[in-house]
Amino acid sequence: MGLTATYNLVHDSECRDEDTVELRLIHEDVDKAIIEAYGWRDLLDGPGQTPVVNPTYKTFPLDHGFHETDQGTRYTIGLLARTEIIDRLRQLNHQAYADEVHLGQHKGVTEKKAREKHPDLPPPSPEIIRKRKEELAARGGSDFSEGAEGALF
Structure with missing residues (x-):
């Protein structure tokens, strides 16, 4: 199975295959590690638990799940967190x-x-x-x- 077929399964909300679910969890871990590397712990903790490093930042949960994107339904972080991360970058x-x-x-x-x-x-x-x-x-x-x-x- 190639990458396209694999990721079609990752983004398919009906797919509950054990390996596919594990790959989704790995992506969550990678996302969290990247957020941690940038020092943006406020996005990992509950709102108000960790102060933001910049007063212009807003805090949103990553909200991993199946979300609509320009490419269709994808297993990714939520729109609010995605937008905030892009703004910070x-x-x-x-x-x-x-x-x-x-x-x-x-x-x-x-x-x-x-x-x-x-x-x-x-x-x-x-x-x-x-x-x-x-x-x-x-x-x-x-x-x-x-x-x-x-x-x-």
């Missing part, structure tokens, strides 16, 4: 981009240009600001580039 992505721009890792993109294109871009993280200052100190000088922390021009 988007925030992490935006923060990573802001940090990379601050460190000069995007050729030709200054912080000013990045903010013009993405007005809601978060500020660089404190760790990245510290890292940039350490890099500048190690080089024995200032950063004369436009928009940099402590720039002269």
Whole structure:
């Protein structure tokens, strides 16, 4: 049996085959391990048991089960949790981009240009600001580039 046939059974709510049920449980364990790795325990615990790490986050149970998706019925996490996870990943992505721009890792993109294109871009993280200052100190000088922390021009 190939992967397509196997996953057709995983997503079939009528299938109660022991191996298929076990595969669903494995997927739940993988989902939970990933959530744990991101430090989002609030999604694993009951509402209010674990404080959220970011005040903009909302807490929803993962709600594993058979849910309607754009691909049809799938055995997956619920829509509210799925949406929250995507929002959190988007925030992490935006923060990573802001940090990379601050460190000069995007050729030709200054912080000013990045903010013009993405007005809601978060500020660089404190760790990245510290890292940039350490890099500048190690080089024995200032950063004369436009928009940099402590720039002269």
